[in-house]
Amino acid sequence: MRAAIPRSNHTMLATAIALITLPAMSWAKLYTVTSPNDAGQGTLRTILQQIPTESQGNEIIFNLPDHSRVIHLTSGEILLNKSVRIDGGKQGITLNANGKSRVIQITQNKVVTLANLTITKGYLHNYIADSDMGKTVFGAGILNYGVLTLDHVLIKDNWLIADMRPNLKSAPRKAAAALDGFNLGNLEGGGGICNKPGATLHIMNSTLNNNGIAVASGFGGGVQNAGNMIIQNSAILDNSLSAAVGWGGGIANVGQAAIINSTIAQNYVGSSGWGFNYGSGLYNGFGGKLSVSYSTIKHNLRGDEMGNSHVDWQQLFNDTEHSPAGQAWLNHTVWEHADRKFFVDLGNNYLGSDAKLGPLTDNGGPTLTFQPLPGSPLIDAGKTNCTMFVDQRGMPRSPKGRCDIGAVEVK
Template sequence: MTRTTALPALVALLAALSGTVAAAPAPARAAAEPVTFRVDSTQDAVDADASDGACRTATGTCTLRAAVMAANARPGSTIELPAGHYRLTIPPNPDLLNGRTADPTTGDLNLTAPTTVRGAGARLTVVDADRVDRVFRMGADTRLSDLTVTGGVAKQREVPVTDPGGGGIANGGHMTLNRVTVTGNSAGYGGGIFNIPGSHLTLIDSTVSRNTAGEAGGIRFDDTGTVVNSTIADNRVTDDWNRPGSLSGYGGGIDIRGRGLVEIRNSTITGNSATDGGGGINIAPAYLDSLPSPITDVVHLPLGHLALHNTVVARNTVGQAPADCKSVFATVESRGNNLDSSNSCRLTAPGDLPGRDPLLAPLGDNGGPTDTVALLPGSPAADAAAGCPATDQRGVPRPQGPACDIGAYEHRQ
């Protein structure tokens, strides 16, 4: 797509980011009290009566899909998922693919009411789309904890604003992920998670890893977000996707296209790769980096805002070259005590360590509910942070030495 033909789409996206595009109204529901649904089957089967607010399939079991449908009729409910592998086996309805109308009976799991989904642990409870569709589509405020989201595929449609991608999760509300692993998903945009305009993601003690996309391998932010004590590792952006738009290949770990603040604290962003833009983090609101230079005459800069504190951004690449950060029409604010191995994040605050190798181990099981990236002996990130959370991503108390460590992992002394 040329810059000229891309301009209408960019204008539309700018309008969406400024709040001039209203979200579709939620369907009316009868008032019902929230309850806790306890899933007792790993089968993928629909609720026998989605309107009665009871989780019951035709055979009398409570499946994850049936629980989602029942929770949509009872806002504020909780779904409890015991240990198990929950595979989605019902493909999406081909008549609804272009508009991507939410259909909880087929394809991905569509949550349209505020809901909490609670597993037994990310290593024990696995929700697997088995490549039939994405895993979750969130149309309301949701909370997911103690589970793994994997196997999702969001195939690129013609209208990215109404079909946002997100191989693991497409988020349209305020979503919190706590002790969650999002891994092995793929999409045109947002291989792991896609957050559309008007949404907010809070990621705590979680790992987003080994997802692939044509843009935003791990996470795409089109609005605000908060990442705390989390690992974004080994995500990839490739040229294999037939992705419309004037830009592709950007943001191996995180791609930020919104105007709101994305804040990252005590986290580790490493081993991500892209074919253009930032291998670790790319921030360029509303694709303004694809427009000709005269756009700077009419745009008040900067528009995007990323804030880093006590965070490792290291060993990310574009092609074979080190490339941790890239920002265009945006501010990368250091709130101190960050480490950037390629010196591309332009860190200048007190305690920052630009151009330093953090000496990291590969992503792996270092104890705790989710995989982490350990600090090796002699790492300059050890004892180099200030103002950390009380524990690291694994739940290990901080500090273990005279001061806490930069990143999501606290090195045991």
């Protein structure tokens, strides 16, 4: 029987954020991409090769016309083995792997910022034979071993496929039982992003949309985190997981994670046929520590064996059955029909049946949001003298009086 973690450590919310402090970088040397090709003079790959490996403070910008701001990666993933900032500027740049490879990999200890980019059409496929565990695959969009910041980045349409082993198809219960105490960082996952153990990831003002995994066993349709992670002022939308044994349609966390001022919505886990897929929106377990504050969790779906889908009562699933147990905390967050046994309630949450939210749409800011409608129980129902100064859109919250619950402030 799964039960909530006792309210024994009220400082964990702040601790989770403090553990994920990113180093400051100053960007001194400027390089300019002048060609949209994947190889040759003035291209992104060539410039990356020119940057000294151990140098710091390098920034890459783009001087390309409007009709040439898509870079098709015809020779595999972009390997970032140097500390660098890559900024697509106001017009943005798209890195498109065309369904042939991962888009980007960041190597260990490198400090990288990606800004104003679209990361798309990453694709990884692996067949795992019955007698051989084979090579596991991670992060179809981005695989991070370093220190990565994403700012105004769209990660969409990246997919990871690992064909199911016959023995796992026929004996999922045995496979699930064998995972007790197993490091999920060694399982396939992270359709959009995989953040490996020891790595640091900060996602802000960004969207992960329509990424997914279809695997025998794995976790994280949108994001797989086994390191340290902050998701801030961002939207995790329409990501999916299909597996015999799987965790987390939108996000799966077995590391340290803080989600702040963000929307987790319309993500999906398919039916495994045996009931072993958990957490359509978020999964937290195997020692993972997860704090969710000033956020909205809504309309994450679970499929059934008939091909239908319905709102999942496990939109956030905190796993206390597998060892070590996960720990999760909610604060100033909207989750309709929430199951309280999956988290510690730190207060000012809305867990009722109808938050009276408008549709998921552009309400201003860089990401889609749900805005409270007139008469919503979220309005002015938060903490007195609110300490969160802006909402997901970057709009001011009430500095005096009571702020609204969830990711959007309507005043």
